[in-house]
Amino acid sequence: MPSLRQLEYLTELARQRHFRRAAETLGVSQPTLSTQLKSMEDRLGLELIERNRTSVLITPAGQKVVEIATRMLRDRQEIFDVAKAARRPLGGVLRLGLPSTIGPNLLPLLLPALHKSHPGLVLHVREDVPRNLPGALATGIHDVLLVPLPVNGPDQVTQPVFREPLFVAMAEDHPLAATREISRKDLKGQKVLTLEHGHQLQEQVAAICEEVGADLAFDFEGTSLDTLSQMVAMGTGITFLPGLYVERATSAQSGIVVRSLSGRTLSRTIGAVWRESSARADEYELLIKFVRAAVAENFPTFMLL
């Protein structure tokens, strides 16, 4: 089996057609070149180089080998380049997993600055239901998660990033829409819509309903905040929407109004999670810095953690 070094010798010799000069270019002695090439020929059981008294010729088989070898050496260089790109912080591929309640609302605010200061970074964003994310992190599908906390899983490091308020959302013509600030007892008996199972938000909303005596609608579970808010706009019920989404997606045209809940603030904590065994923790910290900056700039009322 020919080694890469031997193939490198061969290609250089093919280029120069001169043992001594090729050896010099390669930074080895001429006997090294001779013996290594001979050894490769022996192993392949084949003459690759025709040593003429006047000149060095490459046999047809040798030509073919040179061709393949050239590709292999280029590949080796590429491995090196990949490594080089991946070595610098936030270089190379970073696989980010997050729920759809965060992804489309936060990432657009984050990516321009991130790409500008770390052009080498290739972010693979994959959305999934929060319930699946920790497992996917453990099996190596994601490198880091941006999810509502808490997240439970072995060998995972959790870093809170910011606190996202939740708002009560209802149709424009809903009776409660007149109130500027809604109290907990206003919610009693209200029909509350929420996301499908697997979403952390769903569990949280269920808990709130339990607390305030609202009725969780069991006949409807939205797959995205957009469908959810459309249902709300149609007057099917009320819901709780996370601040990131509210700021971005609810406007005069949306047909819904949002109100905050008086008393104890309603919120959820968004955090980053990664495998303890991952060697790129400092990169994740760096990524978190960008998230915080984006939140601070676009949502000044949110609390950073």
Next chain:
Amino acid sequence: MPSLRQLEYLTELARQRHFRRAAETLGVSQPTLSTQLKSMEDRLGLELIERNRTSVLITPAGQKVVEIATRMLRDRQEIFDVAKAARRPLGGVLRLGLPSTIGPNLLPLLLPALHKSHPGLVLHVREDVPRNLPGALATGIHDVLLVPLPVNGPDQVTQPVFREPLFVAMAEDHPLAATREISRKDLKGQKVLTLEHGHQLQEQVAAICEEVGADLAFDFEGTSLDTLSQMVAMGTGITFLPGLYVERATSAQSGIVVRSLSGRTLSRTIGAVWRESSARADEYELLIKFVRAAVAENFPTFMLL
């Protein structure tokens, strides 16, 4: 710089995700695998494998490297395959140089049998003017020539293959066409056409003209035997055509007739030539056998050498 063996280790580990089992498959001890992979990571300055207590994961950069490495290993296998094909006699590429006076007339008779018994052979046929062929052989453009002898050049081995008769050719309505066998003195004063300079045939025809007192036409030199015979058919003059061409290309429709010359037979010797330093002499001998067989079968009157 990662070595091929290290890359092989990495790909196998990526496949099995288990050090001990991968080591076993690779036929090395587990420490070998561990240290080699570690060493590669150090050299790349990068973590390729995430060693978790429960499982082995490949980092994104590692995935990329595995991808490239897989291609490289496939390439190495291909080198091996190329060598294997080239090892057997008349396997791999063999670059054959010959003049246009031989190529289209001889090769079609030769190739079917050759291909049948040596399917691994890839024959690169390249036609050129005989004058250029020896030089091209020396510089490694061709591996073996099939040309009219003699050929002069240093470090060249010559092997006569067969003797090809030359015929006198003229238009059907030419006065000499009535004669069954043409004598040398019939040619005196005839206008003789021939090939362009650089063809051995051209020199030979010039010598014959000198001998018999014919006039070599200086205002026309054909680039191929086909154009030459077309000129002859039009009555521009007579010419000398080699036997291989005559048997194949002159028929009732061609408008020319061929006659042999009485007395001393007119012929040229076709031989094989290769570099003395070439290691494939036995393959060339084998090729010659096929040429002789093709000639014997299709031109029983030709003399084998």
Next chain:
DNA sequence: GAAATAAATTGAAAAAAACTATCAATGTTG
């Protein structure tokens, strides 16, 4: 908490690759 398993570490041995020195064969030149 002992046994089992998995990968890392250590230190020695084996294998591979590299070097220096030298040779034989050619080619060049005064």
Next chain:
DNA sequence: CAACATTGATAGTTTTTTTCAATTTATTTC
């Protein structure tokens, strides 16, 4: 034509790399 230069091959040694057996560390399982 003889002295000299050049080219690639060979021999013997040294250095570097790779590998292995034995052991250690950490973790999981029973």
